[in-house]
Amino acid sequence: MIASATSPSPWRFSARRTARSRSLWLAAVTLLLVLLCGLSVSIGSRSVAWADIFAALGGRLDGVEQAAVAVRIPRTLLALLAGAALGLSGAVMQGVTRNPLADPGIFGVNMGASLAVVVGVAWFGIVSAQAYIWTAIFGAGCAAVFVYTIGSMGRGGATPLKLALAGAATSVAFSSMVVAVVLPRSDIAGGIRSWQIGGVGGATFDQIWPVLPFLAVGAALSLVSARKLNSLALGDELAAGLGESVALARAVASLGAVFLCGGITAVCGPIGFVGLVVPHLCRLFVGVDHRWLLPFSTLAGGCLLLLADVFGRIIARPGELEVGIVTAFVGAPFFIWIVRRQRVREL
Amino acid sequence: MTTVEPIFHAVAPARRRRANRRVTIIAVMATLVLALFALTLALGQSYTPLGDVVRVLLGEDVAGATFTVGQLRLPRALVAVLAGLCFGLGGVAFQVMLRNPLASPDIIGISSGASAAAVFAIVILSLRGPAVSLIAVAAGLGVALLIYGLASRGGVAGTRLILVGIAVSAMLESIVAYVLSQAPAWTLQEAMRWLTGSVNGAQLGQALPLLLALCIFGGLLFSRARDLEALRLGDDMAAGLGVRVGRTRMIIIVAAVGLIACATAVTGPIAFVAFLSGPIAARIVGNSGSLLLPAGLVGAVLVLAGDYAGQFLLPSRFPVGVVTGVLGAPYLLFLIVRANRSGGSL
Incomplete structure (x- = not known):
């Protein structure tokens, strides 16, 4: 189904893409990423001279300007990581479920992570960053299994509509439960919004370091499964015929995706639609081969979230728009576009 | 002829029995609404005897009850009943018209459209009262038309309508979140109302637009009840039965969106x-x-x-939307599972 989303005959389509053109695109997207990192550090509600930016990057902290830039550095890093993790996990989820509408936000996985953290904080008194991340990953995993089980029951297996509906319903339920858990606890209720809308504002390096190992494990598991995802794209029977252990491949890839989106949700809160948009865009450039698609989605995801974050800072000056809101605005029309171009029977 | 008549004689009493059963059930449900209404008025943090409640309702001044019942409980109960009626009517009109239980206004984004417009009007434009309802209705209609337009490509497919609606409502909910974050005095109370729905702090004046909406749009809907029934059989069949499908559908959409939007604005x-x-x-x-x-x-x-349970039956106070949200989602999942099992079209 993913293959048919990009072109009627995927194999000829991807064969036309030489390694050289892909490498060129990869270089281009890396360049874009560096450029956006620069933008993200230099643009904000306060305009700062270039001299101050370089001084702050060098570690100096003289005056307000340089301090402002120093705040933007961890924020840029977090946006980059969050986008990369969500883009990669979205690509993996679309591969695992063979579903063009797969996204950790739409499938309720991010909200599951959110709920687990809220419950952990409110009822079990978790405080350490490590515990946060494990709880979030646990929640994300449970939500993923739950939504996939419900969405794939009955005839026709896991169709996009059933999965999307199951995910939407689960999201609403989890979001209500988050409110129900947080509301009686005035001591943590102030943070309720950060568990409803994702954002990267106010990030610190102390928040980022603990999550890095989890993201690394998730990324490794995902990238290792690239070849297996290619086999899965042919359909379960054919993949099994090629000697692939379908269930194992699915489990490993999903685990990687869950580590990625659970870990990042523990830091940023639920950010939707990045995982949906990025792989679709990337397929236009590098084709459907997951060995190229996954790394490309990682980089492009970082680009998208950086861009969304910078945009959110420019558009709502002197305040700022949380990045979760910007991605919903970019992502929802994209989702509609995908829905419109598919034939009804495929949905 | 000889075979038709006995069947005819058997059908008539069966129909009458069904009609009687229907009337009985509706009467029981109306009684239940009244009973819950009375319970909300009489039993809160403190108990007010029903006699006193009635005297307060008749306008008498009863020491200790006039304020609690007249000022606190009555507006709340009234708004709850009216809003519930509006949501129920508007929801079922959409579900029947589109022949899909999942095509209800709160899933396909019409509620979030009205809610985004209302919260924008209240927080950013600082409007109050009927103006908010009008803007909410206009936005609800706009969103309904937008979703309908986006979903139609060679005929509106239910599947596409629902998926487009899910995306549109995700977008609109992020508008609500943004507007709330811009609110100068951002209170949790106010936020809860727009995130999940609540009848906290309802005032008698708010019941008026609801009542008006119920009279105008509800009346419009009931006047088309027969055509709506015919639409259940499919558009072609309904046209064959003499229903002007396009016009009827337009009227039903306007009426249902009006109901939902007015209730959401409050x-x-x-x-x-x-x-x-x-x-x-x-x-x-x-x-x-x-x-x-x-x-x-x-x-x-x-x-x-839901409001009563959220106020008094649970360990701490919850807005009604949280209660219905936690209870409603499992039902939606159950519906999906059941439709999947039976292999029905979803």
Whole structure:
């Protein structure tokens, strides 16, 4: 189904893409990423001279300007990581479920992570960053299994509509439960919004370091499964015929995706639609081969979230728009576009 | 001839029995709404005898009861009943017209459209009262048309409509979140209303637009009840039965969106009431006759009971939307699972 989303005959389509053109695109997207990192550090509600930016990057902290830039550095890093993790996990989820509408936000996985953290904080008194991340990953995993089980029951297996509906319903339920858990606890209720809308504002390096190992494990598991995802794209029977252990491949890839989106949700809160948009865009450039698609989605995801974050800072000056809101605005029309171009029977 | 008549004689009493059963069920449901209404008025943090409640309602001054019942409980109960009726009616109208239980206004984004417009009007434009309702209705209609337009490509497919609606409502909810974050005095109370729906702090003045909406749009809907029934058979069949399909559909959309938007402008999008009322009503009364009135009553019961439970039956106070959201989502999942099992079209 993913293959048919990009072109009627995927194999000829991807064969036309030489390694050289892909490498060129990869270089281009890396360049874009560096450029956006620069933008993200230099643009904000306060305009700062270039001299101050370089001084702050060098570690100096003289005056307000340089301090402002120093705040933007961890924020840029977090946006980059969050986008990369969500883009990669979205690509993996679309591969695992063979579903063009797969996204950790739409499938309720991010909200599951959110709920687990809220419950952990409110009822079990978790405080350490490590515990946060494990709880979030646990929640994300449970939500993923739950939504996939419900969405794939009955005839026709896991169709996009059933999965999307199951995910939407689960999201609403989890979001209500988050409110129900947080509301009686005035001591943590102030943070309720950060568990409803994702954002990267106010990030610190102390928040980022603990999550890095989890993201690394998730990324490794995902990238290792690239070849297996290619086999899965042919359909379960054919993949099994090629000697692939379908269930194992699915489990490993999903685990990687869950580590990625659970870990990042523990830091940023639920950010939707990045995982949906990025792989679709990337397929236009590098084709459907997951060995190229996954790394490309990682980089492009970082680009998208950086861009969304910078945009959110420019558009709502002197305040700022949380990045979760910007991605919903970019992502929802994209989702509609995908829905419109598919034939009804495929949905 | 000889075979037809006995059947005819058997059908007539059966029809009468079904009609009687329907009337009985509706009467029971109306009584339930009244009972819950009375319970909300009489029993809160303190108990007020029903006699005193009636005297307060008649305008007498009863020491210790006039304020609690007249100022606190009555507006709240009234708004809950009216909003429940609006949500139930509007929801079932959409579900029946589109022949899909999932095509309810709160899932396909019409509620979030009204809610985004209302919260924008209140927080950014600092409007109050009827102006908010008008803007909410206009936005609800706009969103309904937008979703309908986006989903139609060679005929509106239910699947596409629902998926487009999910995306549109995700977008609109992020508008709500943004506007709330811009609010100067951002209170949790206010936020809860627009995130999940709540009847906290309802005032008697708010019941008026609801009542008006119910009279105008509800009346419009009931006047088309017969055509709506015909639409259940499919557009072609309805056209064959003499229904002007396009016009009827337009009228029903306007009426249902009006109901949903007016209720949302007052209480916020109370989660899942519009979605749940129709299927529950269909379960109770069966498939005979119009579902409009039963669904409206179920909506009123849900909001009243949910609000009462949220206030007094749970360990701490919750807005009604949280209660219906937590209870409603499992039902939606159950519906998906059941439709998947039976291999039905979803």
